[in-house]
Amino acid sequence: MELLIIQTLNSLFYASILFLIACGLTLVYGVMRIVNMAHGNIYAVGAYVAAWTVGLAVAAKFPPAALFFVLLSGAGAAALLGAVLEPTLLRPLYKRAEEYQLLITFGLLLILEDLMRLLWGAHPLTASELPDAFGSFRVAGATYPGYNLFVIAVGIVAAGALWAFVYRTRFGVILRATAQDMRMAAALGVDVKRVYVLAFAIGCFMAGLGGAVVMPISGAVLGMGVDALILAFVVVVIGGLGSLEGALVGALIVGAVRTLGITYFAEIELAVLYLIAAVVLFVRPTGLFGRA
Amino acid sequence: MTLLAIDRITKAFGDNVAVDAVSLTIERGGVVGLIGSNGAGKTTLVNLVSGLFRADSGSVTFEGRDITHLSVNERIRAGIARSFQLVNLFDQMSVLDNVALTVFAREGKTGDMLRPAEADGAVRDEALAVLRQFGVHAKAETPASELAQGERKLLDVAVACALRPRLLFLDEPTSGVSTREKAPIMDIVTSIVRSGGITAVIIEHDMDVVFRYSDRIVAMHQGRILADGTPDEIRANDEVTTTLLGEHVHQ
Amino acid sequence: MNARVSFGPLALAAWQLWGSAAVVLVLGCLPWLIDPFQTLQISYGLIFGIAALGFNLLLGYTGLLSFGHAAFFGTGAYAAALALKYLGVKSMELYLVGGVGASLLLGVIMGAVCVRYTRIFFAILALALSQVVWSLALKFFWVSGGTDGLRLPTPTLLGGLVTPAADKTAFLAFQYYYYVLVVFVVAVAAMWLMVRSPFGKALQAIRDNEVRAEFVGVRVRRYRFIAFVASAGFTGLAGTLWVPLNGLTTPDILYWPFSGKIVFMAVLGGFKTFLGPIVGAFAYNYLETFAVGYTIYWQLLLGVVLVVLVLAIPDGLVGTAIKLARRFRKAS
Numbered sequence: 001m002e003l004l005i006i007q008t009l010n011s012l013f014y015a016s017i018l019f020l021i022a023c024g025l026t027l028v029y030g031v032m033r034i035v036n037m038a039h040g041n042i043y044a045v046g047a048y049v050a051a052w053t054v055g056l057a058v059a060a061k062f063p064p065a066a067l068f069f070v071l072l073s074g075a076g077a078a079a080l081l082g083a084v085l086e087p088t089l090l091r092p093l094y095k096r097a098e099e100y101q102l103l104i105t106f107g108l109l110l111i112l113e114d115l116m117r118l119l120w121g122a123h124p125l126t127a128s129e130l131p132d133a134f135g136s137f138r139v140a141g142a143t144y145p146g147y148n149l150f151v152i153a154v155g156i157v158a159a160g161a162l163w164a165f166v167y168r169t170r171f172g173v174i175l176r177a178t179a180q181d182m183r184m185a186a187a188l189g190v191d192v193k194r195v196y197v198l199a200f201a202i203g204c205f206m207a208g209l210g211g212a213v214v215m216p217i218s219g220a221v222l223g224m225g226v227d228a229l230i231l232a233f234v235v236v237v238i239g240g241l242g243s244l245e246g247a248l249v250g251a252l253i254v255g256a257v258r259t260l261g262i263t264y265f266a267e268i269e270l271a272v273l274y275l276i277a278a279v280v281l282f283v284r285p286t287g288l289f290g291r292a
Numbered sequence: 293m294t295l296l297a298i299d300r301i302t303k304a305f306g307d308n309v310a311v312d313a314v315s316l317t318i319e320r321g322g323v324v325g326l327i328g329s330n331g332a333g334k335t336t337l338v339n340l341v342s343g344l345f346r347a348d349s350g351s352v353t354f355e356g357r358d359i360t361h362l363s364v365n366e367r368i369r370a371g372i373a374r375s376f377q378l379v380n381l382f383d384q385m386s387v388l389d390n391v392a393l394t395v396f397a398r399e400g401k402t403g404d405m406l407r408p409a410e411a412d413g414a415v416r417d418e419a420l421a422v423l424r425q426f427g428v429h430a431k432a433e434t435p436a437s438e439l440a441q442g443e444r445k446l447l448d449v450a451v452a453c454a455l456r457p458r459l460l461f462l463d464e465p466t467s468g469v470s471t472r473e474k475a476p477i478m479d480i481v482t483s484i485v486r487s488g489g490i491t492a493v494i495i496e497h498d499m500d501v502v503f504r505y506s507d508r509i510v511a512m513h514q515g516r517i518l519a520d521g522t523p524d525e526i527r528a529n530d531e532v533t534t535t536l537l538g539e540h541v542h543q
Numbered sequence: 544m545n546a547r548v549s550f551g552p553l554a555l556a557a558w559q560l561w562g563s564a565a566v567v568l569v570l571g572c573l574p575w576l577i578d579p580f581q582t583l584q585i586s587y588g589l590i591f592g593i594a595a596l597g598f599n600l601l602l603g604y605t606g607l608l609s610f611g612h613a614a615f616f617g618t619g620a621y622a623a624a625l626a627l628k629y630l631g632v633k634s635m636e637l638y639l640v641g642g643v644g645a646s647l648l649l650g651v652i653m654g655a656v657c658v659r660y661t662r663i664f665f666a667i668l669a670l671a672l673s674q675v676v677w678s679l680a681l682k683f684f685w686v687s688g689g690t691d692g693l694r695l696p697t698p699t700l701l702g703g704l705v706t707p708a709a710d711k712t713a714f715l716a717f718q719y720y721y722y723v724l725v726v727f728v729v730a731v732a733a734m735w736l737m738v739r740s741p742f743g744k745a746l747q748a749i750r751d752n753e754v755r756a757e758f759v760g761v762r763v764r765r766y767r768f769i770a771f772v773a774s775a776g777f778t779g780l781a782g783t784l785w786v787p788l789n790g791l792t793t794p795d796i797l798y799w800p801f802s803g804k805i806v807f808m809a810v811l812g813g814f815k816t817f818l819g820p821i822v823g824a825f826a827y828n829y830l831e832t833f834a835v836g837y838t839i840y841w842q843l844l845l846g847v848v849l850v851v852l853v854l855a856i857p858d859g860l861v862g863t864a865i866k867l868a869r870r871f872r873k874a875s
Contacts, residue, residue, distance in 0.1 A: 035663050037610075037803075092854055099608040102666055103810055104853040106610075106803045110846030118840055226800060230674050233667050241664065270678040274671065278656065281668075285659065342758070368760040380758075382751035384815075385744070393744045397760040402745040409741050455759060 005142040007259055013148045015255030016155025020210030021228055022235040022247040023162060024203035030242035031179040031199040033098065034090060037105035039207055040229030041112040042078050046208025047220040048116050050074030051125035054216075064133030068150070071130075071212045078208020079201045086200040091193070109226070117222055130216040151213050158209065159248055162202075166244065175199060179242075234273055238280050240290025249288055293356065295320045295459055295491050296341070301350030303336055310336040312515035313350065318459070323482055324493045325506030325523075329536055332512040334495045335377065338461045342374045343367045354459065373457035375448045377464040377495070383437035387428055387447060390436050392419040394454040419454070425484055426450040442473040449481050453488070460485065462494045466501055474498065478505050503527070511536060570724055579716035583788065584832065586720050588825035589727040590784045595808040595820035596734055597777025602806075603814040604738050605770040606750030607661065610802045611653065611669030614676040615646045615775040617797035619782025621680065622646075624693035624792045635698040635722065638783050646779020647772055649676070654771035658764055661753075670799050677797035692793030695786045715788060723784055730777060731821070737773065738817065746770050778805070804831075807849055813859025822861050 025039050036042070053073040062070065089108060093100045134146030166172040178185040178195045186192045211220070218224070235254050239246025254273060261269025280288060296318040303311040311333045318324060328334050339345045341352055343364035351360045359367055382390050395415045396402050410416065423429035426446045431439060436447060445465055452460055465481060466474040482505050485492045496502045502509060502523075509526045511518040519525075519532045526532055570589075574582045594616055601607045619642035626632040626641045653672045657665055680687040687693065697707035697714055700722050707714045737743050748756040749763050757763050786792050795801060804827070811830075812823020830848065834841035856863050 029663075033663075035667065089850065089854075096857070098663055099602075099666070100853055100857065102608060102610070102663070103806065104850055106806070107846045107849030107853065109800075109803075110842040110849065112846075114840040114843035114846070118843070226798075230671065230799070233671050237667065237671060241667075268682070270682070271675060274675045277671070281656070364757050365760055365762060368758065374758060376755070380752055380755040382748045382755065384751050385747055389744055389747075393741075393748050393761075394759045396741040396744065401741045402761060402766070403742060405737050405740045405742040407741075408736070408739040409744050410739070412741070415741075451755070451759060 001140075002142040005140050006144060007263065009139065009142075009144050009148065009152070011252070011256040011259040012152045012155070013255075014258055015251040016152050016158075017210050017214045018231060018235050018254055019155055019248055019251035020158060020206050020213070021232045022239070022251055023159070023244055024206035024210075025232050026236050026239070026242055026244060026247045027162075027166075027206070028200055028203040029236075030244075031175055032090075032196050034101050034200075035105070035241075036108075036203075037102055037229065038108040038112055038225075039105075039203070039232060040227070041109050041116075041225035042081065042204045043207040043211040043228050044116060044220070044225035045081060045112060046074035046078040046211030047215040047224065048074075048120050048125065048211075049077040049208070050212035050215050051127055051220040052120065054127040054130065055125070058127070058129050064129060067127070067130050067133065071215075072209070074212030074215070075205050075209035078211070079205035081208075082204030083197055083201040085204075086197050087193075090200070091196070113222065113225065120220070122222060124219040124221040125215070126219040127216045147216060151217075154209070154213050158206065162206070162244065165202075171198075234277055237277050237287060240284075240287025243287070243289035246287055246289035293320065294318070294353075295355060297353040298337075298341065299351045299353070301337075301340055301347045301352060303340055303345055303348055309515050311340060311347075314512075314515070314517055316510065316517060316520075318491060318493065320458075320491055321489070322491060322507035323485065323505055324491075325502040325509040326493055326495045326512065327497070327499070327502055327509060327536060328512035328518070331514070333515040334512055335463060336515075337512070338374060338463060338493070338495065341367075342372055342461060368455060368457075371456075371458040372461075373452040373455040373459070374461035375452045375463060375465060377467060379441075379444045379448050379468075381436040381444060381447055381451070384435060386433050387423065387436055387439065388416075388419055388432040390447060390451055391422050391454045392416060394451050395419055395422075398455050422450050422454050426453075426480055442469045442477060445469055446477060446480065453484060453490070456488075457490060460490050460492045462492060464495055464497065466496065466498055474501055475504075567724075567728060571721070574717050574720055579712050582716040582720055583712075584828065585825075586715070586723050586788055587785075588828050589723050590781050590788065591805075591808060591824035591828055592821035593727060593730045593784070594778045594781035594805055595812070595824040596731065596817075597774050597781065598805050599809045599814050599820040600734060600737070600746075600770055600774040600777070602809060603816070603819070604743060604750060605746045605767060606753075607658075607767065607771070608666045608806070609657075609669040609771075609774070610666045610799060610806065611657075611671075611673030612774075612778050612805045613797050613799060613801035614649060614653065614673035615778040616782035616785070616801070616805070617676065617680070617792070617794075618646045618649050619643065619779030619784075620786045620792040620796060621687065621693070622779075623698075623783050623786045624688075624695050625686070627695055628693060633699050634702060635700050635787070636702055638698060638786075639726075639780065642783030643776050643780050646782070647776045649779075650772040650775025654768045654775070658767040658771055670802065673797070673802060674799055677794055677799070680794045680797050687794070690794060692791050694791050696790070698787050719787060723788075726780070726784060730780060734777065735817065742766070742769075807845070809859075810849075810857075811852060811859055813862030813865075815858060816861045816865065819859050819861040823859060826860060 021043050028034055028036055050071045050073060053070050054067055057067055057070045089104055090101060093104060131145060131147040134150060136143050137146050137149060166175060174190055174195060178190055178192060182192055231254060235247060235250035238253055239250025257273050257276060258269065261272060265272065294317050298314060298316045300313040300315050301311060302313050314337060326334050340347050343362065347360060351358060354370055354372060359370060392409065392415055395418050420429055420432065423432055428443050428446055439447060449462060449465055466477055469477060478501055506523060509523055510520045511526060511532045513535055518535060519529045573585060598612050601609055622642040622645040623638035626638060656672065657668050660668055681689060697711055699706050700718060705718050745761045745766055748761055749766060753763050808823040808827040809820040811827055812821065813819030831845065834844045838844065858866060
């Protein structure tokens with residue numbers, strides 16, 4: 001029973017991180033029809049900036065409680081980066097064949113990878129003060145790290161906030177209208193350029209947040225972005241490219257498979273994941289919640 | 293023999309019934325004009341017969357054979373071809389290659405990976421002949437994207453004709469073309485169609501074109517056939533005139 | 544109208560025939576003119592040229608961008624290494640058979656899934672599936688050697704007629720170089736034939752307008768599948784040729800950024816031309832070698848090059864050169 005609780009919580013923990021990365025990817029695709037190959041590196045930038053600012057805060061003797069606000073700086077930096085990148089690198093390519101965005105964002109991946117190395121060096125950064133500060137909690141008879149629970153909470157709050165934003169705010173309506181029919185929205189007076197920058201920035205914010213909250217556990221490591229992108233792709237392939245519900249469900253599925261996999265079938269856990277993706281694609285070619 | 297028999301064919305997209313239990317027979321030979329306002333179901337009907345869409349119900353029989361469930365490929369092999377309203381060409385390929393590729397496909401030669409396409413003199417000659425018929429052979433080596441709009445429209449029809457179909461659907465062959473270019477294009481198309489023994493169904497919005505070149509006119513409205521007859525009969529049909537033609541009836 | 548003079552079975556214009564012969568002749572003389580290190584660089588260029596050209600069968604000619612070709616290159620490489628490890632095979636010909644065969648098989652498996660999709664989804668799916676191969680290579684480390692990889696000493700060529708001498712570098716710079724050159728010429732000729740054939744025209748039609756292609760009777764999905772498998776085979780061939788040169792195969796060449804490199808090569812040279820990918824492969828190889836020697840932030844350098852490439856000269860080196868030549872000819 002105790003094991004089951006821990007497995008469930010681990011799945012949720014993992015799913016939270018995956019959701020944060022994948023929802024950004026899928027949101028950007030849904031609104032702009034862009035797939036950002038450097039999305040994983042934006043996640044990594046979030047981790048690195050967060051590690052750096054937390055390091056500064058710890059040196060400045062911030063209380064541990066304040067540290068998790070400092071974490072948000074990672075998300076903020078990622079959003080800022082996105083707001084700069086979209087108009088400079090992506091906007092020139094909207095009129096061209098969509099494959100060019102894959103190429104330019106792959107170039108961006110290479111650039112960001114080395115920029116992080118340049119700024120922060122080859123050694124991983126971490127912030128173990130944070131998990132230590134959270135301690136452990138007893139959940140239904142099992143002992144579980146408080147920080148992980150915090151991450152799950154962040155995931156839930158982020159999912160809720162994003163959902164509310166997209167479905168309950170005026171800007172969300174504009175976002176969805178632009179996603180459905182960009183030309184129509186423009187004809188109706190929507191400033192599509194502004195919508196695109198904001199959508200991209202939000203997507204990057206989410207990814208950066210994912211990187212920031214996972215950093216105290218796994219550290220900020222070179223190459224984490226490249227690894228994360230693959231999992232993000234599996235999530236959106238299963239969930240459907242462009243669907244937020246799909247990102248959520250996909251993240252839960254991948255999180256669960258990964259957690260169970262690590263414990264019970266470590267050798268083939270990735271293969272099982274791809275098998276599930278293949279089955280989903282076979283039954284519903286656009287993913288569970290995807291549109292054609 | 294009846295070339296094409298459509299029996300109560302229906303196609304709905306959600307709540308919108310684009311084609312509503314339409315029945316129509318087309319005999320061999322001649323040009324049939326298919327008219328109707330936007331949304332009348334003309335293009336959907338053509339899409340159903342050519343195989344782009346599957347009918348919800350009803351059947352399509354071509355030369356006595358039930359083709360309702362055949363794939364696009366099979367219908368082409370049976371002898372049905374179409375051109376497109378928005379010009380649909382292989383833009384990066386040369387004008388010659390557009391037609392040559394069609395001939396290769398028709399002859400089942402596209403599986404050949406080992407010989408240069410240029411080496412097949414028979415295909416090349418036939419392709420050039422088709423281009424000559426349509427008056428675009430001077431630009432044979434030009435990429436299709438560099439042709440003028442009128443020439444692109446002709447090429448679009450040429451590609452469909454290169455399939456040697458017995459039934460040819462032309463979806464707005466003169467749309468987007470200047471008025472003085474329309475007659476030359478239609479003259480070429482109809483003469484090729486008639487001399488080649490091809491039965492043509494032409495969707496058109498330009499009533500001058502329709503009345504001048506059709507042997508028979510079928511008028512559609514809101515997914516159903518409104519009227520069906522010779523150009524004179526249609527012109528005299530009050531329902532058609534008020535619904536579709538407004539005041540633009542020409543002698 | 545230009546007269547198309549078909550020269551023999553390859554349908555080359557006269558200048559193309561003599562130009563190619565001249566290039567091959569120069570390449571043939573190189574080992575005697577330049578030092579072994581430079582010759583090895585040329586070898587790498589030829590090998591990556593085959594890989595990039597094979598990749599471009601899909602992109603330039605069929606209109607499908609695959610970010611998963613590392614899987615085929617790596618399969619070709621590992622097939623040779625595994626043949627040595629488990630079967631004691633030392634013959635290059637057997638390596639080639641095994642490598643190409645394994646890549647074709649993988650191409651069939653991946654292709655069956657991927658060609659049901661197009662454009663972005665196709666690219667992502669190819670990437671994701673190629674990662675399965677990578678993860679298998681890592682997980683089954685007792686087979687694949689894990690991150691250490693597998694070694695492959697120099698093989699015997701021509702069924703044992705040419706055996707590696709004691710001086711490995713000399714062997715690689717001469718005998719093996721000529722071997723690679725011959726395979727390169729044959730592979731390029733085969734792909735040239737393929738793209739000039741009716742099949743190649745059908746692929747281009749699919750690339751330009753898949754709806755119309757369907758409507759002239761081309762079986763779009765089937766041909767995409769065939770193109771995919773052929774592309775896999777040629778890229779795998781390159782991978783097999785690569786291992787003896789590198790001496791070692793590691794999971795790096797199965798990891799998806801390596802697929803990105805292959806894409807980079809084709810785009811750098813110009814993916815809308817036949818020769819572009821070959822030029823791009825050479826250029827990329829030199830660029831990377833220079834960059835790695837120049838700074839530890841060589842990925843940054845390459846990334847900037849790619850970004851500039853996409854923004855400013857999307858037609859690549861060869862494509863842009865052709866455009867400029869055409870403009871020059873029109874002006875004069």
